[in-house]
Amino acid sequence: SQQGEEDPQALSIQEGENATMNCSYKTSINNLQWYRQNSGRGLVHLILIRSNEREKHSGRLRVTLDTSKKSSSLLITASRAADTASYFCATSRYGQNFVFGPGTRLSVLP
Amino acid sequence: GAGVSQTPSNKVTEKGKYVELRCDPISGHTALYWYRQSLGQGPEFLIYFQGTGAADDSGLPNDRFFAVRPEGSVSTLKIQRTERGDSAVYLCASRRGSGRGRIGELFFGEGSRLTVL
Numbered sequence: 001s002q003q004g005e006e007d008p009q010a011l012s013i014q015e016g017e018n019a020t021m022n023c024s025y026k027t028s029i030n031n032l033q034w035y036r037q038n039s040g041r042g043l044v045h046l047i048l049i050r051s052n053e054r055e056k057h058s059g060r061l062r063v064t065l066d067t068s069k070k071s072s073s074l075l076i077t078a079s080r081a082a083d084t085a086s087y088f089c090a091t092s093r094y095g096q097n098f099v100f101g102p103g104t105r106l107s108v109l110p
Numbered sequence: 111g112a113g114v115s116q117t118p119s120n121k122v123t124e125k126g127k128y129v130e131l132r133c134d135p136i137s138g139h140t141a142l143y144w145y146r147q148s149l150g151q152g153p154e155f156l157i158y159f160q161g162t163g164a165a166d167d168s169g170l171p172n173d174r175f176f177a178v179r180p181e182g183s184v185s186t187l188k189i190q191r192t193e194r195g196d197s198a199v200y201l202c203a204s205r206r207g208s209g210r211g212r213i214g215e216l217f218f219g220e221g222s223r224l225t226v227l
Contacts, residue, residue, distance in 0.1 A: 043203075097168075
């Protein structure tokens, strides 16, 4: 069974707007990662946040982690059409088995 | 090579046939993962190797599925007596480092799309 659950399942926004995706999980973790997948391609790592971190930034990406609520959010600022993709969170307890959620399909309209 | 390489990129087979999917990880990456992804779904964990041994094979759906990594590098996912429900994209990923406490990103290949007719 998948531990991570992304929300919303699909999101459609205009170019320049911000996109926020959420991820909830069930058991304790020691890190959470976000990945991006373009249609028909493999997944690409975006950002990793450890369980003792609350927020992390990378370029236009901002990730938060709330271990008390077992949730994370990914914010993409000033979105571009090229950001159109599926986004997945993946949780891991000891860097061994990574469990992915069902993903959020983001469409950025020009 | 520079990235994770998977072959074949596409495989069409008939129900009941045997299939092998190959994964060539990034050189030096000790951990190797197989996932299966159906259309519109997230990757589903199948098996994880640490070196030559399967550290966790709890995701293999049944005994028709088997994977090996004999020299700790290339891995082969083997599916016997394929069924239509096996149709999916099979993704391989590798990761540097091993063991508890070592956290690293997964590097994915482009996947092998399996279609069972």
